[in-house]
Amino acid sequence: MRAGARPILPQHRLPPETDMNRPIHTLATLRHIETLAGQAGMPLMDRAAGAIADRVEQRIVRGEPILALAGRGNNGGDALLAAARLAARGHRVDAWLPLGEPATDDARRAHAQALAAGVTLVVAPRTAPALALDGLFGIGLRRAPDAAACAAIDWLNGISGHRLALDVPSGLDAWSGQVTGCAVAATETLTFLADKPGLLTHDGPDQAGDVHLATLDIPPAWWPAADGACYQPDDDITHRLARKQNAHKGSFGCVAVLGGATGMTGAALLAARAALRTGAGKVRIGLLEPALAVDPLYPELMLDDAPAPSPTPMSRSWRSAPGSVSRRRPRNCCGTRCSAADRWCSTPTP
Ligand SMILES: NC(=O)C1=CN([C@@H]2O[C@H](COP(=O)(O)OP(=O)(O)OC[C@H]3O[C@@H](n4cnc5c(N)ncnc54)[C@H](O)[C@@H]3O)[C@@H](O)[C@H]2O)[C@@H](O)CC1
Numbered sequence: 200m201r202a203g204a205r206p207i208l209p210q211h212r213l214p215p216e217t218d219m220n221r222p223i224h225t226l227a228t229l230r231h232i233e234t235l236a237g238q239a240g241m242p243l244m245d246r247a248a249g250a251i252a253d254r255v256e257q258r259i260v261r262g263e264p265i266l267a268l269a270g271r272g273n274n275g276g277d278a279l280l281a282a283a284r285l286a287a288r289g290h291r292v293d294a295w296l297p298l299g300e301p302a303t304d305d306a307r308r309a310h311a312q313a314l315a316a317g318v319t320l321v322v323a324p325r326t327a328p329a330l331a332l333d334g335l336f337g338i339g340l341r342r343a344p345d346a347a348a349c350a351a352i353d354w355l356n357g358i359s360g361h362r363l364a365l366d367v368p369s370g371l372d373a374w375s376g377q378v379t380g381c382a383v384a385a386t387e388t389l390t391f392l393a394d395k396p397g398l399l400t401h402d403g404p405d406q407a408g409d410v411h412l413a414t415l416d417i418p419p420a421w422w423p424a425a426d427g428a429c430y431q432p433d434d435d436i437t438h439r440l441a442r443k444q445n446a447h448k449g450s451f452g453c454v455a456v457l458g459g460a461t462g463m464t465g466a467a468l469l470a471a472r473a474a475l476r477t478g479a480g481k482v483r484i485g486l487l488e489p490a491l492a493v494d495p496l497y498p499e500l501m502l503d504d505a506p507a508p509s510p511t512p513m514s515r516s517w518r519s520a521p522g523s524v525s526r527r528r529p530r531n532c533c534g535t536r537c538s539a540a541d542r543w544c545s546t547p548t549p
């Protein structure tokens with residue numbers, strides 16, 4: 200890093216980069232990391248291009264046609280620089296810029312390198328590619344794609360080949376996960392630096408396909424504490440929890456789940472099962488309308504009636520559970536409402 204260019208974000212720490220717990224950062228943090236990399240002379244686009252080219256070579260065999268679809272920003276730059284790398288490795292690569300010439304210095308440099316490496320610029324795709332790189336828009340999407348962008352996106356969505364989205368599928372809002380207008384339906388997304396919230400929520404999971412992360416070797420000290428994490432437990436999570444052999448359910452805390460108004464038992468059960476699977480020792484469900492004596496899949500769950508309304512004293516077990524509760528019915532079907540005054544909380548609803 201250049202002298203004087205120090206990271207300014209607090210609480211630096213290593214982002215946990217396991218498949219089970221991938222950090223999620225705000226787009227502002229990613230932009231800040233990008234700035235630090237620029238100050239340090241760290242070639243992030245080159246690293247992204249290398250990761251893209253490696254990924255492409257896992258998907259196709261030499262000789263199959265590749266198309267790089269590039270927008271005007273650095274997302275397009277990623278596509279063009281990857282195209283340059285692939286052409287230099289002997290692949291057959293076309294590049295299509297349906298929105299016009301590159302508009303950033305890095306993208307212009309990538310464009311020049313692509314041409315120098317033998318990438319063919321086309322005004323319309325010549326043939327159906329075996330793989331297309333989607334580099335129209337990344338985290339710089341500012342508004343719904345216009346007609347020209349949607350036409351290119353529609354074309355891309357119509358090919359039978361592999362659609363590899365770079366950073367995020369073009370048209371998807373990298374923060375909200377929403378699609379307004381049109382978006383690439385990727386078969387796979389290679390995202391850079393960290394997972395984007397938009398890949399994980401709303402339309403994101405449907406649009407992104409399989410998501411892979413290329414961290415681009417950012418120094419761990421540059422990362423602030425993550426704003427969230429993509430938690431992906433496998434079915435055997437409990438065997439990964441570090442526990443003494445001589446432990447029992449009383450050693451790992453208690454979770455209380457309240458819910459299960461008439462016809463809504465499932466939400467309470469799912470929440471309670473999730474608590475068990477993530478390591479809670481005792482999990483009690485207070486059903487507003489008792490419908491079950493036991494959960495046959497998770498018989499270790501303790502099913503109960505929801506406790507009586509305050510000020511009636513609650514049973515000892517419910518008093519020891521997190522928070523205190525009232526038996527007042529939720530005001531919507533799933534009881535989304537949480538209130539400090541009412542002191543009950545139940546499951547969220549869309
Ligand atoms: N943030 C980082 O650290 C890194 C960023 N990289 C790449 O750079 C991307 C971000 O690049 P940019 O900030 O240049 O942004 P983008 O390339 O995502 O998009 C910006 C361009 O699209 C135009 N645009 C935005 N919305 C539009 C719309 N609805 N219709 C038509 N044009 C529209 C803008 O005018 C601008 O020309 C990332 O997604 C990633 O692919 C990578 O090179 C690696 C590192």
Ligand SMILES: [K+]
Nearest residue numbers: 333336367369
């Ligand atoms: K993209």
